[in-house]
Amino acid sequence: MSNAFTISDEQQDYSQYDLNANPFPYSPVPNENPEIYCGQQHVSDKISSTVSSMLATGKSKHLVVTGKYGNGKSHTLKYTRSLLRDREDVVVGYVAQPGDGFLDIYHEFVYDLGFNRIQELAYEYLASVTRDVTDTNPMGAESMESLIDEGDVLLSDIVPEAIRRLSDVTKFADFARAIVHMVYEDTNLYAWQWLTAEGIRYEQRKEMEIHSALDDDTMGVRAFTAFKNMLLDLGYTGVFVFVDEFESIARLTPKNEQATLNSIRHLMDQNSSGLCILFGCAPEVWQDVMSEYHAFSERIGQEVSLRPLTSEHLYELVENYLDKERPSTVESRIRPFTEESLDLILQRSQGNVRQVLALCSRILDDAANENRQEITVDFVEEAI
Amino acid sequence: MLYRRRKLDLPHGKVQTPVLFPVRNIGKRSSDNTPAYVGTIPDFSTAMINARSIRNREPMWNRLTNGVTLREEMDVPEDTIVFADSGGFDFTAEEIDTTPAETLDTQAQLGADIYGTVDVPLSRENRAAENQRRIDQSVEYALEASDRHTGDALLFASVHGYDPETIRNSIQHLEKNGDFDGYALGSMVPIRTDYKKVTKLVLSARQATDKHLHVYGLGGIVYQPLLLYLGVDSFDSSAFIRSAGNRNYLIPGFGGEPLRNIESLDRLPCPCPVCGQRELDEIREDRTALTKHNLWALAIELRRFRYVVEAGRDVEEYLDLRFQGNEVTRRAYETAKQQVRRLT
Ligand SMILES: [Zn+2]
Numbered sequence: 045m046s047n048a049f050t051i052s053d054e055q056q057d058y059s060q061y062d063l064n065a066n067p068f069p070y071s072p073v074p075n076e077n078p079e080i081y082c083g084q085q086h087v088s089d090k091i092s093s094t095v096s097s098m099l100a101t102g103k104s105k106h107l108v109v110t111g112k113y114g115n116g117k118s119h120t121l122k123y124t125r126s127l128l129r130d131r132e133d134v135v136v137g138y139v140a141q142p143g144d145g146f147l148d149i150y151h152e153f154v155y156d157l158g159f160n161r162i163q164e165l166a167y168e169y170l171a172s173v174t175r176d177v178t179d180t181n182p183m184g185a186e187s188m189e190s191l192i193d194e195g196d197v198l199l200s201d202i203v204p205e206a207i208r209r210l211s212d213v214t215k216f217a218d219f220a221r222a223i224v225h226m227v228y229e230d231t232n233l234y235a236w237q238w239l240t241a242e243g244i245r246y247e248q249r250k251e252m253e254i255h256s257a258l259d260d261d262t263m264g265v266r267a268f269t270a271f272k273n274m275l276l277d278l279g280y281t282g283v284f285v286f287v288d289e290f291e292s293i294a295r296l297t298p299k300n301e302q303a304t305l306n307s308i309r310h311l312m313d314q315n316s317s318g319l320c321i322l323f324g325c326a327p328e329v330w331q332d333v334m335s336e337y338h339a340f341s342e343r344i345g346q347e348v349s350l351r352p353l354t355s356e357h358l359y360e361l362v363e364n365y366l367d368k369e370r371p372s373t374v375e376s377r378i379r380p381f382t383e384e385s386l387d388l389i390l391q392r393s394q395g396n397v398r399q400v401l402a403l404c405s406r407i408l409d410d411a412a413n414e415n416r417q418e419i420t421v422d423f424v425e426e427a428i
Numbered sequence: 429m430l431y432r433r434r435k436l437d438l439p440h441g442k443v444q445t446p447v448l449f450p451v452r453n454i455g456k457r458s459s460d461n462t463p464a465y466v467g468t469i470p471d472f473s474t475a476m477i478n479a480r481s482i483r484n485r486e487p488m489w490n491r492l493t494n495g496v497t498l499r500e501e502m503d504v505p506e507d508t509i510v511f512a513d514s515g516g517f518d519f520t521a522e523e524i525d526t527t528p529a530e531t532l533d534t535q536a537q538l539g540a541d542i543y544g545t546v547d548v549p550l551s552r553e554n555r556a557a558e559n560q561r562r563i564d565q566s567v568e569y570a571l572e573a574s575d576r577h578t579g580d581a582l583l584f585a586s587v588h589g590y591d592p593e594t595i596r597n598s599i600q601h602l603e604k605n606g607d608f609d610g611y612a613l614g615s616m617v618p619i620r621t622d623y624k625k626v627t628k629l630v631l632s633a634r635q636a637t638d639k640h641l642h643v644y645g646l647g648g649i650v651y652q653p654l655l656l657y658l659g660v661d662s663f664d665s666s667a668f669i670r671s672a673g674n675r676n677y678l679i680p681g682f683g684g685e686p687l688r689n690i691e692s693l694d695r696l697p698c699p700c701p702v703c704g705q706r707e708l709d710e711i712r713e714d715r716t717a718l719t720k721h722n723l724w725a726l727a728i729e730l731r732r733f734r735y736v737v738e739a740g741r742d743v744e745e746y747l748d749l750r751f752q753g754n755e756v757t758r759r760a761y762e763t764a765k766q767q768v769r770r771l772t
Pocket of ligand 1: 698699700701702703704721722724725
């Protein structure tokens, strides 16, 4: 009898490398919430200054991060998002790619926030109205919900006022009604579908007294602006939108591409405060946008490019990853890798961060399996 | 199943719930008057009356304030249990012409056992903001009635809302800020054909309170078993009068059948004191007889349900049969079943 497979739930032993586990991501897909930023200083500086300026002054500011495929655009956006998400004074949405136009960007953005978050915002809005018109003092969504459940406030007392105010703030009564309908179990699914621009039947809209359909880019810009104005009214500093793979607009017809860019431009014009959009885009597409659509590129103005990884970057990156799983500091910071073996990995992956990390992960496993003390150039050569 | 049995201890006697309060249209056009049924149908020693319309009928109101009792005026025994609602349903088109204080006065003068608070009913055609205002107003009236109410009669707060949150929220609010013996759910009549919605709303009220729950206006032959299943403690109905007006013959399990559809038949299938002895043609010509039969049909419906429970039979199985004939009500019942199962 032979054992073709050895299946075990025992953890691989990495202790010979002073590691608790393999720190590298197994999959070359960017982590949703990266803990380590493997970007480059000039990029993180630029992002920091854009983001901080918006946070400090409230004035809108936008930035394009360019970089070739695999140089870490998504990783950069996701890392920035994960930093911002911890802040309570901003709302952050991630759009994986722009789709067929602005309405798709809007849809993805709302979808990324999610039903629960939108519902929470609806309760927050009711709370702000409740604080003003009753003697109760709900400080957030949760306490608002319990005031309603317990009957401490009367829904019929606060809802009309909430709709009135929110219509005032957003200049979009249908949007105000949809937000308020997020708290009613009978209609919250319809309200959500309307808010995400998925489209609902006329009767469902009628039940919420919503007159318009949210079904084109213009309405998308209007809804987005309404959403942001609601947040500012609630005391948020602003909204961050991360639009990844922006280069995919190049596959749209010239007319649709222009329409998409125009809508984004309108959005920026109508939101001079409280909005920060970070685009991830392939450099060649961004070049075209810059030269063909001045009106759009002028609004962004700022661009920063990710360069292919250098050896020095890579040593630092690998060290950062290894440190995550190191119980104590050791003398050789990149052990069991050597500078030479990392150089080879870098060369083979053509400076592509994702590939580098995936290779490091695999080679470290192989080395542990074979009880190699050190990952040499030869070993890498064999493994690749 | 949420069906429950309780006993109400009232100024004019005790009553077993769940129970139907047949509407007594005294003080309205005489052609709509309810034939005497108390004493002939033992299940119904109860009546629902409209406080406002009695007060607005001067000759009668004069008699009632000069020593004649309501029960004498109605020609029923003194131990008849009377539920006096405020007459809110009449306000839909008009301005409110009464106050909580005046309504309580009238209800006390009538010697009612149960008082319903003044309310401003909703309509599905209203704008949401208008309905919200009415809900708010009804809650305010109820709380005022609670402040002023004294005596042994029970006070039921009238509650309105076209979504579960509003109903739960209103009941919790009233529970917290007032003192009520029960709750009465209103504004269901305009949406009665939307069984699914009504079922949801009734359930949300049932969940919000363990106190007595009355549903205004839905005690007809189709709704009755559904409401019993949903744990409603009482309901009222004038369907037996209205149906008779349209020459509609009610029969449990079949709903209503226009008598003109039945051309020649000696005897109707019901063994009640009306149909048991008389031939169809006789009943066809006698609207009062038809009204009495229709009320018997409601009594039989209620008796059957109680019987199924007491005999330890499967109520859901009974209702599966009961509702299989009509696609709309069958679906409503299926929805109710799912919702009830989630709760029990
Ligand atoms: Zn009969």
